[in-house]
Amino acid sequence: MTQPLRLVFAGTPEFAVPHLHACRRDGVEIAAVYTQPDRPAGRGRKLTPSAVKQAALEAGLTVEQPENFREAVARERLAAFAPDLIVVVAYGLILSKKVLAIPRLGCWNVHASLLPRWRGAAPIQRALLAGDRETGICLMQMEAGLDTGPVLLRRALPIAPDDTGGTLHDRLARLGAQLLGEGLEEVLHGAALPPSAQAEQGATYAHKLDKAEARLDWNESALALERKVRAFDPWPVAEGDVAGETLRVWKARDPGPGSRGSAPPGTLLAATRAGIDIACGDGVLRILELQRAGGRRITAADYLNARPELKQTAATAHGP
Incomplete structure (x- = not known):
């Protein structure tokens, strides 16, 4: 291309930052960066800029x-930047047909799933909760529907047995930035990315996370609860009642087939340096790292140093 590709980037959270950096390359001119308004955050509820805003300001x-973009003045302001392309990554606003029609090359979206599986707001956590063995990134041409547009590029990523919401987020952010970079290079070299329509078969919706989902119900299986613990790290963090105390559970695992006898769900079965075993509806969940109210994240061994009586309680509950 003789003229630079004039681009508007739209994104808000940390996930979008590597993608903004991927747009900063030879042959691309970033006319503007759109992000959500500053929001109250922290204990003081101080207005805080988004991660994308901070990165954009640092880059000048x-x-x-x-x-x-409901008001015409907002759409006119966007059109005044005369973008060839708008790149959207976790922006947080639905773009109307009028907005999507502004750039001559349309709007691209980077989505953290293998579409049509897990359209919507929380694809990373939903993949973990469902026990998916792989996820990935799709570079999609946006249309009016929610994550329904044709896919331009896709790349799969295996989900590791110990992946959390946080680790998978970071790996997908890096992969998404890489795939976006590849797409931009194709356009810069005059190539067209062939769109591939999504199949409706296999489509699932990744609903936004709710803090109430993070409560651990010991009537569920140990496998389902382990997935919850991993999916809700680092937010909203799983929590459950253990030996009369509500704890945040940061790390736990299903140790596989084990004896829980006739103990009802929620029973403390064992409390050792190896972990705290809780009877579940099916199987046993071993808690490895936890956090008390007002405390910091600690190992199960450190927790038992503060509550040594639990070792005897567990032995009594488990029987001889």
Whole structure:
């Protein structure tokens, strides 16, 4: 291309930051960066800029923060940047047909799943909760539907047995930035990315996370609870009642077939340096790292140093 590719980037959280960096390359001119308005955060509820805004300002880029694009003035402001392409990564706003029609090359979206599986707001955590063995990244041409547009590029990523919401987030962010970079290079060299329509068969929706989901119900299977613990790390963090105390559970595993006898779900079966075993509806969940109210994240062994009586309680509950 003789003229630079004029691009507007739209994103908000940390996941989008590597993608913004991927757009900063030879042949690309970032006309503006759109992100959500500053929101209250932290204990003081101080207005805090998004991760994308901070990265954009550090790079000396123009930042725009409209509440939405319902008003014509907001759409006119966007059109005034005359973008060839708009790249959207976890922006947090639904873009109308009027907005999607502004750039001559349309709008691209980077989505953290293998579409059509896990369309929607929380694809990373939903994949973990479902026990999926792989996920990935799709570079998609946006249309009016929610994550329904044709896929331009896709790349699969295996889910490791110990992946958490946090580790999978970081690996997908890196992969997404790489795939976006590849797509931009194709366009810069005059190639067209062939769109592949999504199949409706196999489509699933990744609902937004709710803090209430993070409660551990010991009537569920140990496998399902282990997936919850991994999926909700680092937010909202799983929590459950253990020996009369509500704890945040950061790390736990299903040790596989084990004896829980006739103990009802929620019974403390064992409390050793290896972990704290809780009877579940099916199997046993071993808690490895936890956090008490107002405390910090600690190992099960450190927790038992503060509550040595649990070792005897577990031995009594488990029987001889």
